[in-house]
Amino acid sequence: xxxxxxxxxxxxxxxxxxxxxxxxxxxxxxxxxxxxxxxxxxxxxxxxxxxxxxxxxxxxxxxxxxxxxxxxxxxxxxxxxxxxxxxxxxxxxxxxxxxxxxxxxxxxxxxxxxxxxxxxxxxxxxxxxxxxxxxxxxxxxxxxxxxxxxxxxxxxxxxxxxxxxxxxxxxxxxxxxxxxxxxxxxxxxxxxxxxxxxxxxxxxxxxxxxxxxxxxxxxxxxxxxxxxxxxxxxxxxxxxxxxxxxxxxxxxxxxxxxxxxxxxxxxxxxxxxxxxxxxxxxxxxxxxxxxxxxxxxxxxxxxxxxxxxxxxxxxxxxxxxxxxxxxxxxxxxxxxxxxxxxxxxxxxxxxxxxxxxxxxxxxxxxxxxxxxxxxxxxxxxxxxxxxxxxxxxxxxxxxxxxxxxxxxxxxxxxxxxxxxxxxxxxxxxxxxxxxxxxxxxxxxxxxxxxxxxxxxxxxxxxxxxxxxxxxxxxxxxxxxxxxxxxxxxxxxxxxxxxxxxxxxxxxxxxxxxxxxxxxxxxxxxxxxxxxxxxxxxxxxxxxx
Numbered sequence: 333x334x335x336x337x338x339x340x341x342x343x344x345x346x347x348x349x350x351x352x353x354x355x356x357x358x359x360x361x362x363x364x365x366x367x368x369x370x371x372x373x374x375x376x377x378x379x380x381x382x383x384x385x386x387x388x389x390x391x392x393x394x395x396x397x398x399x400x401x402x403x404x405x406x407x408x409x410x411x412x413x414x415x416x417x418x419x420x421x422x423x424x425x426x427x428x429x430x431x432x433x434x435x436x437x438x439x440x441x442x443x444x445x446x447x448x449x450x451x452x453x454x455x456x457x458x459x460x461x462x463x464x465x466x467x468x469x470x471x472x473x474x475x476x477x478x479x480x481x482x483x484x485x486x487x488x489x490x491x492x493x494x495x496x497x498x499x500x501x502x503x504x505x506x507x508x509x510x511x512x513x514x515x516x517x518x519x520x521x522x523x524x525x526x527x528x529x530x531x532x533x534x535x536x537x538x539x540x541x542x543x544x545x546x547x548x549x550x551x552x553x554x555x556x557x558x559x560x561x562x563x564x565x566x567x568x569x570x571x572x573x574x575x576x577x578x579x580x581x582x583x584x585x586x587x588x589x590x591x592x593x594x595x596x597x598x599x600x601x602x603x604x605x606x607x608x609x610x611x612x613x614x615x616x617x618x619x620x621x622x623x624x625x626x627x628x629x630x631x632x633x634x635x636x637x638x639x640x641x642x643x644x645x646x647x648x649x650x651x652x653x654x655x656x657x658x659x660x661x662x663x664x665x666x667x668x669x670x671x672x673x674x675x676x677x678x679x680x681x682x683x684x685x686x687x688x689x690x691x692x693x694x695x696x697x698x699x700x701x702x703x704x705x706x707x708x709x710x711x712x713x714x715x716x717x718x719x720x721x722x723x724x725x726x727x728x729x730x731x732x733x734x735x736x737x738x739x740x741x742x743x744x745x746x747x748x749x750x751x752x753x754x755x756x757x758x759x760x761x762x763x764x765x766x767x768x769x770x771x772x773x774x775x776x777x778x779x780x781x782x783x784x785x786x787x788x789x790x791x792x793x794x795x796x797x798x799x800x801x802x803x804x805x806x807x808x809x810x811x812x813x814x815x816x817x818x819x820x821x822x823x824x825x826x827x828x829x830x831x832x833x834x835x836x837x838x839x840x841x842x843x844x845x846x847x848x849x850x851x852x853x854x855x856x857x858x859x860x861x862x863x864x865x866x867x868x869x870x871x872x873x874x875x876x
Contacts, residue, residue, distance in 0.1 A: 340501045341367045341468075342670050344487055346475045346515060347508035348372070350381060350451060351638030351655035353458035353469075355506055358663035360465035361395050362781060362846075364670060367500060368467065369489050371474040375455035378617050379568050379575055380534060382408075382450035383552070383649025385727040387760070389444040390848070391660045394780045398444065400457050405449035407569050408552075415554040419605025420545050420565075424557075432552075441728060441753055442763050443774035448552060450568070451652075478505060478515070480633050504666060504679075505634045508659070511622070513640035519631045523624040529645055529698060531580040532564075533588065535596050536615040540572045545606050561602035576600050580618065588618055621645045623698050625690050629683035635662055642690040644697040648723055654693050658686050664846035665736070668873065673807040677874030681735035689730050692746040696726045725751050731758040736845065736872050738852040755834035757852055761844045762833050766814070767823040779848040782808030785865070788831060788838040789813030789820035797861035801869055808846075809869070843868065 343359060345352050348370025356368045384392075384401070392398045402409070412431050418424035432446045463469060470489075476497070478487035485505045489498050507515035546567070554565045564577040578599055580586060597611040622643040629636050638655030645651075662682050668674040700723075729751050733742045740758040753762050764775045778784050787794035798811035812821040814830045824830050834842045834850075839857035843865075844850055851872055858864040869875075 338499050338501065339367065341365055342503045343367075343506060343666060344369070344485065344500050344502035344504075345506045345508060346487075347510060347638070347640070348459075348469060348471060349376065349508065349510070349638070350455060350458070350652050351659050352506070352508035353455060353462060354656045355508060355637060355659035355663060356467040356469060357395055357397065357458055357462040357465060358391075358660055359666065360462055360467045362663060362667040364663070364667050366467070367502075368469045369473040369475060370469070370471045371492065373472045373492075375459060376451045378534065378615065379450035379452050379536065379566075379573075380617075380619070381646075381649070381652045382448055382454075382566075383653070384447045384449055384454070385649065385653045386438060386442050386444050386446055386724070387728050388653045388656050389447050390442060390776055391657065393444050394777060394848070397457065397461050400461060401449050401454060402447055404453045404457050405447050408448040408450075408567065411448055411550045411552050411567060411570070413549075413551050415549060415551045416557060417554060418557055419603065420549075420554065420556070421605035428555075438724070440763075441724075441751060443765075443776060475509070475514070478518070478634075480505070485633050503633065503670060506659075506662065506666075507630075507634060507636050507640050508638045508655070509640050511620075511624075511639040511643045513636065515634065516626060516636055516640050519634060521631065521636070522627045524627060525622075525624040525643075525694065526698070527622055527624060529621045529623055531582055531618065531620050532577040533580045533591050533596075534617045534619055535576045535578060535591075535600070535613060536568075537574055537576065537597070537600065538572050538612040538614060539574060539600075539610050541606075541610050542574060542604065543571055545604060545609070546570075556603040558603050558605075561599045563599065563603050565600075565604065576603070588616070591616055619646075623694050625687070625694055629687050635679070635682060637662060641686075642694055644694040645700070646697075647700040648697050648726075650693050650697040650726065653727065654690055657689075660847055661686055667846075668807065673805065673873065675874035675876060677876075678736060678872075680874075685732040685735035685737075688733065688746045692730065693726055696747070722750075725749075728760060729753065731756070732849060733758060736851060737849070738868060738871060755836065755842055755850055755853060757850045759850055761842070761848050761850050764828060764830060764833055765825040767825065768821070772825075773822075776848055778810075778812065779844055780846060782810050782846060783851070783869070784844045785809065785811040785841055786830065786834065786844065787811060787813055787841040789815035789817050791839055791857070793857070793861045794841045794865075797865050800862050801865045804866065805869055805873070805875065807869060807873065845872075 343366035345355050345368040359366050414428040416426050472492045474490050476488045476490050485502045487500045566575040593613040596613050600611050601607050601609045624643045626641045637658040665678050726747055730747050733740050737758040785798045795811040798809050802809035814822045816823050831838050836853050836855045840854045842853040852868050
């Protein structure tokens with residue numbers, strides 16, 4: 333069967349792994365109809381890409397998927413640290429860190445936390461939840477061709493089971509089609525960066541006795557440094573299912589066929605330091621660590637996201653997290669442009685904002701591989717190490733210096749030296765606990781489907797101004813008066829000062845985007861709040 337069927341959708345997503353599925357979920361939450369196609373028949377079956385950082389869990393929280401993901405990840409909920417050891421049975425052992433959040437200091441910055449959920453566990457959650465939100469996902473469906481013009485993108489996709497071809501007409505295409513992205517290649521977009529860093533073979537195996545060797549050491553990963561058998565050991569269930577990343581040297585003529593079950597089992601025994609360990613090899617998959625960033629994040633009506641836009645060393649799990657946050661940034665912009673509340677120029681800010689973040693983060697990921705002496709990596713820690721490049725700062729503290737933000741100093745570094753998050757434009761808005769209708773919410777829970785204006789409940793100018801601007805521009809914009817006075821929409825817990833936390837005054841205001849980043853703030857009163865806010869929104873939305 334090879335029948336042509338026409339389908340028209342606002343957005344076509346190519347690629348159904350973590351980033352494509354996240355894009356689908358975010359778009360569905362915003363009411364954007366779309367089609368996702370994935371050439372493989374199902375989600376990933378290999379336990380990889382499992383470190384979900386606090387910012388990623390924040391965006392899943394606002395999308396309503398946080399608890400579903402944590403439920404899927406419950407078996408590894410107590411695994412926190414990174415161990416480095418000559419073996420698991422010797423004395424040469426050092427915790428690079430034992431807790432992700434020692435002392436619980438993260439609670440000052442976020443209502444969320446890190447979550448260890450392997451890709452093979454996370455992707456089915458995203459599939460089910462995205463479909464429940466109205467997403468149309470087609471697996472075993474491959475993009476064959478696409479072309480674009482001023483009015484949209486025309487693509488031909490093939491059902492790999494039936495052979496049926498479908499011509500899809502979309503306003504925009506999102507390419508989340510991996511590091512060797514055919515879409516990026518067709519667009520002629522080059523890449524910058526060092527390129528390949530190292531190669532590993534990821535080996536899944538069963539061992540019932542390994543848990544007793546590990547004991548009570550609940551690590552995320554253990555880097556085993558025996559020069560004759562180095563590698564990285566990762567628990568899957570802390571009981572009998574494990575993963576081992578073994579260095580692979582294809583540049584020296586080593587092939588995947590050289591990694592026989594017998595060789596892999598013996599390598600694992602020697603690395604662990606248990607020569608009689610039971611090892612049953614259940615799977616092997618090659619992977620390549622690289623540092624590459626696309627020169628552009630798209631062309632015309634086609635946008636890159638995830639590995640198609642950037643490849644990063646796996647140390648620190650920055651790659652998939654950066655990709656999911658790409659999708660989150662792009663989704664709200666597509667939604668308001670498709671709704672004609674913003675001009676198409678808003679979509680150019682996707683590259684302006686996310687490309688510098690990818691460059692800074694990929695450099696930090698490579699530096700962290702050097703710091704941790706990741707097996708197979710021959711580079712040095714480099715200039716990104718130390719407190720300046722701490723994981724939390726890179727994951728949560730980055731800022732947008734250009735794009736859909738006003739009042740940002742473009743000479744600032746993308747990743748600051750330390751955590752701040754005090755309401756500066758271009759940064760993720762501060763977290764505060766608030767009382768709302770008898771319940772408790774974080775300020776971050778307010779940001780998903782509209783712009784949000786925060787102001788003091790004692791001053792009446794900003795809220796009606798926001799209401800009028802929303803009507804004039806037909807743009808989603810909510811205003812919340814904060815305080816402990818009658819008529820307040822939200823009340824800070826324990827008498828906290830919301831204005832000080834957001835770097836403004838009681839007479840001022842803060843405008844936050846649907847993705848939770850501060851777009852603009854006024855540190856004092858405005859002579860004409862409606863006129864001021866109107867001009868701000870016109871500029872941010874690229875309304876000519």
